[in-house]
Amino acid sequence: MTAHEPSVPVNRKLLTPGVWALLVITAVGLCFGAYRFLCGLGPSTNLDQQYPWGIWIVADVSFIALAAGGFTTAAVAHIFHRQPYHVLARPALVAALLGYTFACVALAADLGRYYNIWHPILPSMWQGNSALFEVGMCVMCYMTVLYIEFIPVFCERFIGDRRFPTLGRICAVVNHVVARTMFLFIILGVGISCLHQSSLGHVMVLAPSKLHPLWYTPILSLLFLLSAIAVGFPMVIAVSICGSWALKLKPDMRALGSLAKYVPFLLSIYLAFKIGDMLIRRSWVHIDGSRESTAFIIEMAFGLMIPLVMVVSHRVRSSPRWLCIASLLVMLGVILNRANVYWIGYQPPYTDKLYFPSLTEWGFTIGAVAAMFFCWRVIVTYFPVITEPGRAEAV
Amino acid sequence: MAGECSRRDFLRRAGVVGAGGWLTSGDCGSALASETRPVSEDWMGVLVDLTLCNGCRRCEAACQEANGFEVPTEEALKDRSVFAEHRRPGPRTYTTVNEFSPPGEGAGGGPIYVKANCLHCNDPACVSACLVGAMRKQPDGAVTYDAWKCMGCRYCMVACPFQIPAYEYDKALTPQVRKCTLCSNEGNPHKGGVPACVEACPKECLTYGRRSELLARGHEKIERHPDVYIDHIYGEHEAGGASWLYLSSLPFGKIGFLNVPPQAPPRLTEVIQHGVFKHFMPPVAWCGVLGLAMWLTRPESQLEPQASPADTDRHSLPSAAPPTGKKPKPEGVLT
Numbered sequence: 001m002t003a004h005e006p007s008v009p010v011n012r013k014l015l016t017p018g019v020w021a022l023l024v025i026t027a028v029g030l031c032f033g034a035y036r037f038l039c040g041l042g043p044s045t046n047l048d049q050q051y052p053w054g055i056w057i058v059a060d061v062s063f064i065a066l067a068a069g070g071f072t073t074a075a076v077a078h079i080f081h082r083q084p085y086h087v088l089a090r091p092a093l094v095a096a097l098l099g100y101t102f103a104c105v106a107l108a109a110d111l112g113r114y115y116n117i118w119h120p121i122l123p124s125m126w127q128g129n130s131a132l133f134e135v136g137m138c139v140m141c142y143m144t145v146l147y148i149e150f151i152p153v154f155c156e157r158f159i160g161d162r163r164f165p166t167l168g169r170i171c172a173v174v175n176h177v178v179a180r181t182m183f184l185f186i187i188l189g190v191g192i193s194c195l196h197q198s199s200l201g202h203v204m205v206l207a208p209s210k211l212h213p214l215w216y217t218p219i220l221s222l223l224f225l226l227s228a229i230a231v232g233f234p235m236v237i238a239v240s241i242c243g244s245w246a247l248k249l250k251p252d253m254r255a256l257g258s259l260a261k262y263v264p265f266l267l268s269i270y271l272a273f274k275i276g277d278m279l280i281r282r283s284w285v286h287i288d289g290s291r292e293s294t295a296f297i298i299e300m301a302f303g304l305m306i307p308l309v310m311v312v313s314h315r316v317r318s319s320p321r322w323l324c325i326a327s328l329l330v331m332l333g334v335i336l337n338r339a340n341v342y343w344i345g346y347q348p349p350y351t352d353k354l355y356f357p358s359l360t361e362w363g364f365t366i367g368a369v370a371a372m373f374f375c376w377r378v379i380v381t382y383f384p385v386i387t388e389p390g391r392a393e394a395v
Numbered sequence: 396m397a398g399e400c401s402r403r404d405f406l407r408r409a410g411v412v413g414a415g416g417w418l419t420s421g422d423c424g425s426a427l428a429s430e431t432r433p434v435s436e437d438w439m440g441v442l443v444d445l446t447l448c449n450g451c452r453r454c455e456a457a458c459q460e461a462n463g464f465e466v467p468t469e470e471a472l473k474d475r476s477v478f479a480e481h482r483r484p485g486p487r488t489y490t491t492v493n494e495f496s497p498p499g500e501g502a503g504g505g506p507i508y509v510k511a512n513c514l515h516c517n518d519p520a521c522v523s524a525c526l527v528g529a530m531r532k533q534p535d536g537a538v539t540y541d542a543w544k545c546m547g548c549r550y551c552m553v554a555c556p557f558q559i560p561a562y563e564y565d566k567a568l569t570p571q572v573r574k575c576t577l578c579s580n581e582g583n584p585h586k587g588g589v590p591a592c593v594e595a596c597p598k599e600c601l602t603y604g605r606r607s608e609l610l611a612r613g614h615e616k617i618e619r620h621p622d623v624y625i626d627h628i629y630g631e632h633e634a635g636g637a638s639w640l641y642l643s644s645l646p647f648g649k650i651g652f653l654n655v656p657p658q659a660p661p662r663l664t665e666v667i668q669h670g671v672f673k674h675f676m677p678p679v680a681w682c683g684v685l686g687l688a689m690w691l692t693r694p695e696s697q698l699e700p701q702a703s704p705a706d707t708d709r710h711s712l713p714s715a716a717p718p719t720g721k722k723p724k725p726e727g728v729l730t
Contacts, residue, residue: 037567038567039567040564040565040566040567040568040570041562041564041570042564042565042566043565045564047562047564048564049483049485049486049552049558049561049562050558052549052552052553052562053549053553075685078689079685079688079689079692080688080689080692081689081692081693081694083694110548111546111547111548112545112546112547112548112549112562112563112566112570113545113546113547113569113570114546114547116527116544116545116546116547117546119527119544119546120526120527120546122527125527125528125544126528127525127526127527127528128668128669128672129522129523129661129664129665129668129669130523130524130525130526130550131524131664131668132524132526132548132550133526133527134668134672136526183686183689186689187682187685187686187689188682190682190685191678191681191682191685194681195671195678198671199668202664202667202668203550204553205660205663205664205667206520206523206524206550206553206554206660206661206664207520207553207554207556207660208556208656208660208663209556209653209655209656210553210556218663218667221667221671346553348558349558349653350481350483350558
C-alpha cells in the first residue's frame with residue numbers, strides 16, 4: 001500500500017546526550033518501580049481507603065487516550081485511503097504501540113495483584129456488566145492488532161538483509177501473509193478503539209455520587225470517545241514535529257499541516273458536546289471558584305478553546321513551532337480531562353485529607369514517559385518508520 | 396472523486412455515531428432503567444433499631460473475633476474516648492460504631508450510636524464493577540469477595556456508594572479487598588448461622604432474618620410507634636435497596652448516613668453498556684461500515700494489481716506536491 005517514498009531507519013547516532021538523559025530518568029523510574037513491587041502499594045503510594053485510584057490510573061487512561069492517534073491516522077490513511085497521510089501512519093502506529101504498552105506497565109504497577117492481570121481472558125471469570133471488563137478485553141485485542149500492524153515494519157527491516165539470510169526469508173513469507181490480511185486488522189483496530197476509548201469514560205458513570213457534577217454525565221463515554229478522536233491527530237503532529245527536531249530532520253509540514261485541518265473540526269464536535277452537556281445538566285452552577293471548578297476552567301480554556309482558536313488559523317497550521325504548541329495544548333487538555341475525571345473530580349463522601357501523588361508515584365510515571373521516548377527513538381533508529389522526504393533536505 | 400466521497404461519509408458518520416451515543420447513554424438510558432434488579436425472597440438481612448443501641452461495641456468485638464482480627468479488651472470497650480473521632484470500617488475492622496449527638500435532639504436527648512458496615516446491596520455496584528467476578532451476590536444475599544480471582548484494580552472501592560470496601564495496602568504480594576461478609580466467609584465460626592455481631596448484641600437492636608420479613612417488621616414498628624421512629628427505613632430504597640435496614644428516631648442525614656439516590660448505579664451503566672453491545676450487533680455493524688468505507692474509497696491502484704508507471708508516478712505526487720485537484724475541497728469542508 002505504500003506507493004510513496006518508502007520509510008527507512010533514520011541514519012542517526014542513537015546515544016546522544018539527550019538519549020542518555022532519557023536513560024538516566026528511566027533508570028530512576030525503574031528504582032521507584034522496584035520499590036513499589038518489593039514493598040507494596042502502601043509504602044510507595046499515597047493511595048488510601050478514600051482514594052483507591054491515583055496518578056497511575058490517570059497515566060493509564062491518558063496514555064491510551066493519546067494513543068488514539070494510532071487509530072485515527074489508520075482510519076484516514078488506510079480506511080479512507082487519504083494518500084498524503086500514509087507517511088504518518090507508521091509514526092502514529094509506533095506512538096500508539098508504545099502508548100498502549102506503557103499503559104499496561106503503569107497498570108501493572110497499580111494493580112494490587114498484578115500477576116492476575118490475565119484473568120479477564122478466562123471465560124469462567126468474564127463479567128460482562130463491568131465497563132472495565134470491556135476495556136480490558138478491548139485493550140488486549142487492540143494491543144495484539146497493533147503488534148500485528150507492526151509486523152511489516154519489523155519484517156521490512158530484515159528482508160534482503162545479507163547478515164540474516166534465514167530471518168530475511170522468514171520475514172518475507174510472514175510479511176506476505178500479513179499484507180494479505182492487513183485490511184482486517186486495520187478495520188478491527190479502528191472498531192475496537194472506538195469501543196474501549198468510550199468505555200474508559202463509562203467506568204466512572206458507575207460512581208454518580210463520587211464524581212464531581214462538572215464531569216459526571218451519563219454520556220461520559222461519548223465525551224471520552226470524542227476527546228480521544230480529537231486528540232489523535234494533535235498527538236501524531238506533536239510526535240512528528242518534536243521527533244523531527246530531535247532527529248534533526250525537517251518536519252513534513254505538507255502532510256502535518258493538512259492533517260491539522262481535521263483538528264478544528266474534531267475539537268469543535270467535542271467542545272459542542274461538552275458545552276451542550278453542561279447546558280442540559282445545568283452543571284455550570286458548579287463553576288464557583290472551588291478547586292474543581294478551577295481545574296475545569298483550565299481544562300476547557302487551555303486544553304480546548306485556545307488550541308481550537310489557534311489551529312483554525314492557517315498561519316498556525318503552517319508553522320511547525322506554533323502547530324506543535326497548539327497540538328501539545330490539545331494533548332495537555334485531554335490529559336487534564338482524564339486527571340480531572342479520575343483524580344481531581346473524584347470526591348469520596350468520607351474524606352479526611354486530599355490525595356496527592358507520592359514521590360514514587362511521580363517518579364515511576366516520569367520514568368515510564370522517558371522510557372517511552374527512548375523506545376520510540378530506538379524503533380525509529382533501527383526500523384523503517386519515518387519517511388525522509390529527500391534525505392538531502394535533512395539539516 | 397473517491398476522496399470527496401469518503402470525507403463527506405466520514406463527517407456524516409461521525410454525526411450519526413454521536414447522536415446514537417447520546418440517545419443510548421442519555422435520556423433513554425435513565426428512562427428505561429429500573430431502580431434495582433429483582434429482589435429475591437431468599438436474601439437474608441439485618442434490621443438495626445438505632446434507638447436501642449447504647450454504644451457498647453460488643454458487635455465490634457464479636458466481629459473482630461469471628462474474622463480473626465485483633466479483639467478489643469474489656470477495658471478498651473469501656474473506653475468512651477474512641478467516639479471522639481469518626482471511625483470508618485477498614486481492612487482489619489469490618490464494622491465500627493460511631494457516636495452522633497445532633498444538638499438539642501434525640502429521643503431522650505442522649506447521643507445516637509450508628510454501626511457502619513457493608514450494607515450488602517440488592518444490586519451492588521461493586522459486583523457490577525468487578526471485571527473478573529471476584530465480587531458476588533450470594534443466593535443468601537451476602538455480597539462476598541473471592542481473593543483468588545481478584546486483580547487488585549480497586550474499581551469496587553471506586554464504585555461503592557457507601558465507601559465500604561477497604562484495601563490491604565500494606566501487603567506487597569497478596570493484598571485483598573476487605574469488607575463484611577455477613578459472616579459467610581470460609582473459616583468463620585458463624586458461617587451459615589446468625590452473624591457474630593447480631594448474636595453479640597445485648598440490647599437486641601440487631602435482628603437477623605429474611606429481608607422481606609425484616610422490612611415488614613420495620614414498617615410495623617414505625618406504624619406502632621410513630622412518636623419514636625421517623626417514617627424512613629434506611630436501606631429499603633437507598634442505591635436500589637440493601638440487606639441491612641436501619642430504623643431511627645432522627646433524620647438519617649443528621650447521624651452520618653449518606654443521602655444516596657434510590658437508583659442502583661448499575662441500573663444506568665449496565666443499560667448503556669448492554670445497549671451498545673446488544674447481541675454484539677452494533678460493534679460488528681460498525682466494523683462492517685468501516686470495511687465498506689475502506690472498499691468504496693480504495694485507490695485505483697488496488698483495482699488493477701499491475702500498476703502502470705503512470706500510476707506509480709501519481710502516487711509519488713503527494714510527497715512531492717499536493718495533488719491540485721483535491722486541495723480546495725478539504726479546505727472548503729474543514730475550515
